Amino acid sequence: MGITIQSIIEGLIAPVGKLEQTCDTLKCGNPDTEVTGIVVAFMPTQYVIEQAIARGANFIISHEGPFFSNHDDCSTLVDDPVYQKKRNTIDESGIALFRFHDYWHRYKPDGIMAGLLQELNWTSFVQEHYAASTVLQFPKETVRGIAEQIKNRLGIQYVRVQGDPDTVCSKIGLLAGYRGLGQRAIPFFEQDQLDLIIYGEGPEWETPEYVRDAIYQGKHKALIVLGHAESEEPGMKHLANLLSNKYSEIPVFYVKERSIFQII
Known part of the structure; x- marks a missing residue:
């Protein structure tokens, strides 16, 4: 058995110790799955998820959550077509997604x-x-x-x-x-x-x-x-570099999104 999703998560939280209250959870996927590749991103957008699929990566580590809510409240999105398409893409791909927010901010230094x-x-x-x-x-x-x-x-x-x-x-x-x-x-x-x-x-x-x-x-x-x-994307790029050095046998990709706003 190779390196599992759970073992990588445990390595990420180890420098801080387990937090009793945190938004940093495995949002989808099986923790016992062997990792074939890691995509690190600030936000797990539809584009980032599709990039993970295209690169053969089955584990996404993101700073923010996937469904437009800090506390994962999807109750108002159940019938929303954007939410449904994104949810289906994740479910059908079998990709695991871990939010790494509170722990990363509690590293010393942040x-x-x-x-x-x-x-x-x-x-x-x-x-x-x-x-x-x-x-x-x-x-x-x-x-x-x-x-x-x-x-x-x-x-x-x-x-x-x-x-x-x-x-x-x-x-x-x-x-x-x-x-x-x-x-x-x-x-x-x-x-x-x-x-x-x-x-x-x-x-x-x-x-x-x-x-x-x-x-x-x-x-x-x-x-x-x-x-x-x-302001936060560089911190996730930094994380991707650390993971690449630690897990040399696993492909690690940092995927940067385009700026959310444009000047007109």
Whole structure:
């Protein structure tokens, strides 16, 4: 018997230990199945599932869940044709799908953050890692210059910027994914005396409105919003590299989706 899905899952959760409450479960598939190939992705979209099938991979590890709900509530989707097609594709293929979200965020450092910092080539600027954020001490750079670095290194078309693009920044806070909530990001500005916060996603009526008022009051603040997927995809690419090194006998593929939005 070769390497099973269950053995890979156990290896993924081992650095953290078993969590009593988590969304990280095997969403479909048999845990005792021998793995023929692994696809790692941020989101298990229809495209990603079809790519796994085409590559002969029978195990998908994704950061987010497959059915448009953080808590796997599909009760409103039973008769939806998009849900039905996706569900049928998974069931007919026999692919197993494991969500790797809470555990990956609890690695030390956070696995998503580690991948994002590597992709941005900012690891040397890390001043301090917190559980859900990182403080960077930069050589002095403008908001515009930082935004250009992000776009070029992450391969994304645009970021959203609040504040004067020519503002010079040196102390920067980085939050990946849905961590732009006001209760998390707003205290971060003052706690670490930050010039700029960069995050993936958050409510627009919270942190951005705080930054709007701060700028109006003459304070030296700025905000860059990357997008949820754009901020977390590098962390899953990082995971794919780790798995490829650990399981050299199994083909491991990182599948990146196109950006969910476009500029028109």
